[in-house]
Amino acid sequence: MPTGRANPAPDPGAARRAEFEALHARLGREVWAIAYARWTDPDLALDVTQEAFLRLWKQWEAGETIENPRAWLLRVARNLAEDHAKSAFRRNGTQPPELLNGVRSRQPAPAEALEREELFAKIRAELDGLAPADRDILTLRYALDYDAAKIAETLGVAVTAVHMRLSRARQRLADKLGPLDGYSPANGTPT
Amino acid sequence: MTRIDAVLTDFFRSELPQPFPAAPGLAAPAAVRRDPGRRARLTLAASVAALAGACWLLSNGGGGPAGAARPGTVADVFQNSTARHPGATDKGKAKAAATPDPMHGFAPGALPLP
Numbered sequence: 001m002p003t004g005r006a007n008p009a010p011d012p013g014a015a016r017r018a019e020f021e022a023l024h025a026r027l028g029r030e031v032w033a034i035a036y037a038r039w040t041d042p043d044l045a046l047d048v049t050q051e052a053f054l055r056l057w058k059q060w061e062a063g064e065t066i067e068n069p070r071a072w073l074l075r076v077a078r079n080l081a082e083d084h085a086k087s088a089f090r091r092n093g094t095q096p097p098e099l100l101n102g103v104r105s106r107q108p109a110p111a112e113a114l115e116r117e118e119l120f121a122k123i124r125a126e127l128d129g130l131a132p133a134d135r136d137i138l139t140l141r142y143a144l145d146y147d148a149a150k151i152a153e154t155l156g157v158a159v160t161a162v163h164m165r166l167s168r169a170r171q172r173l174a175d176k177l178g179p180l181d182g183y184s185p186a187n188g189t190p191t
Numbered sequence: 192m193t194r195i196d197a198v199l200t201d202f203f204r205s206e207l208p209q210p211f212p213a214a215p216g217l218a219a220p221a222a223v224r225r226d227p228g229r230r231a232r233l234t235l236a237a238s239v240a241a242l243a244g245a246c247w248l249l250s251n252g253g254g255g256p257a258g259a260a261r262p263g264t265v266a267d268v269f270q271n272s273t274a275r276h277p278g279a280t281d282k283g284k285a286k287a288a289a290t291p292d293p294m295h296g297f298a299p300g301a302l303p304l305p
């Protein structure tokens with residue numbers, strides 16, 4: 001006679017929640033990169049990322065079937081970033097205030113860190129002058145270490161186009177930033 | 192890797208939030224952690240309840256017949272207070288018996304109207 005308790009029925013909500021978390025772990029950075037490339041603002045990109053995932057969750061809760069969550073999330077993130085661009089323009093003019101500030105306020109840092117911040121502020125300013133497609137490619141390449149094939153697959157463009165745009169954007173940034181002999185890379189970054 | 196690649200890698204990785212946040216909505220369940228003082232508070236509440244129950248039992252005679260307080264207990268003091276003193280009760284009854292009936296001499300029925 002069995003005395004043990006029967007196994008509880010699997011909770012569909014918990015399974016869906018686990019699937020959602022796995023999706024976030026797998027795609028969160030990619031969605032962030034797409035949102036970041038629009039505004040070069042990491043905090044705003046994070047807000048957009050979380051909002052995109054929340055909307056996906058609501059779609060699931062409403063019983064909607066999303067065939068390709070990755071494409072859906074990237075599209076929603078891009079649209080949210082664009083919507084922010086429009087609302088920011090209405091509120092602040094041409095640029096949101098956080099982008100009008102030069103060097104971002106951070107904790108007091110030693111001289112080397114200060115030089116790095118100045119260089120990063122310069123990069124940020126130069127990135128704003130690039131085409132959004134170039135920023136997409138640069139962000140995926142350098143923030144997520146994607147190769148050209150994966151970038152092409154993510155953005156839905158040809159690999160040759162990725163190579164061409166990446167090379168051109170790198171060269172333009174190198175020209176604008178000037179010699180970088182005094183730059184000491186962060187720990188673990190090979191040169 | 193060229194120097195511009197190193198600079199750009201440093202830049203973009205410094206922009207990427209580290210650690211990357213969890214999925215939205217996860218913060219709430221994670222924040223609702225078990226209260227570490229909950230067990231101690233429950234123990235204290237149970238102790239106080241047990242103490243109060245013990246006091247109540249003792250004050251009620253601790254197993255004697257219901258309503259009968261043992262001499263010297265708090266309940267005994269209340270039960271033998273002036274309001275319930277047999278002498279006081281007898282005085283009240285005697286006073287009620289001595290008071291004449293206010294309806295004495297009236298015929299029962301409706302009063303005649305002028």
